[in-house]
Amino acid sequence: MLLSGALLAGCGADGASDNSTSSGADKAAAPAVGGAADQGEAQAGATTEGKDTPAGAPDLSVDQRSIIYTGSITIQVKDVNAAAAQATGIAAGTGGFIGGDDRQSGGDGTDTATLKLRIPAAKFSSALEQIAKLGSEKNRAINTEDVTEQVVDLDARIAVQQARVDSGRKLLGQAKSLNDLVMLEKEVATRESDLASLQAKKRRLADLTALSTVTVVLLGPDAPTPVDNNDPPGFLGGLSNGWHALVDSLAILLTVLGALLPWILALGLPTWAVLHLRRRYLRTRPELPPAQTPTTP
Incomplete structure (x- = not known):
């Protein structure tokens, strides 16, 4: 009996230890499974959030912006015609062309020429440096104008106007009466005219x-x-502008006075002499007694 009780007690202890080991393993496995699920949900949530977040406006870099370059340079050369031919060749070598040529022959080394050259924007600086080497540079001016916002605005307006034209043409094809046809034709013509105007502005900016x-x-x-x-x-x-304006006004006033001075001397002196003599005569003339009025009886 004692031996049977000891064997039963040992089996009970082994069962309890197995149960405790199994429950501990289950508890350890449960957090691991839950952590993996939470990590997967977090990754899925992050992916979903990344997809739903709207993209911001693109940040345009310098090379993507639309910039208009204009410049002017004055050079003193030995031979104006030869230098003009070289400047034209420089423009042609960069892929540009000459837009205007105004030459004046003064003789004795006073000839002048004004050339308007159209040069690709990418080669603007290099072409200007080549032209400056044709002679002695006197002055130079370079101006830039950023028209990126205008270009973006025109693109958006052109897209909207194109959609309006397409919808108008679609409605024009579905017109069932003469009045509707005339009205839709007028509307489509107006929309096409506005679209052509926007496209012309876009081409002008693209050219510049x-x-x-x-x-x-x-x-x-x-x-x-x-x-x-x-x-x-x-x-x-x-202050400088005011002083120049004062000097110019005084110059004009003196010019007017110089033009009027001969007339003042020719007409003013005789008139003054006549008035002076008349006033002197009136002072020296004896005064007449006042006339007496007859008395009635």
């Missing part, structure tokens, strides 16, 4: 951004150099 404009002024060896009259900004600029 693709081809830069360079104004080249060539001066002969004895031609006078143009003076730069750029006034300083702010108070000094206003």
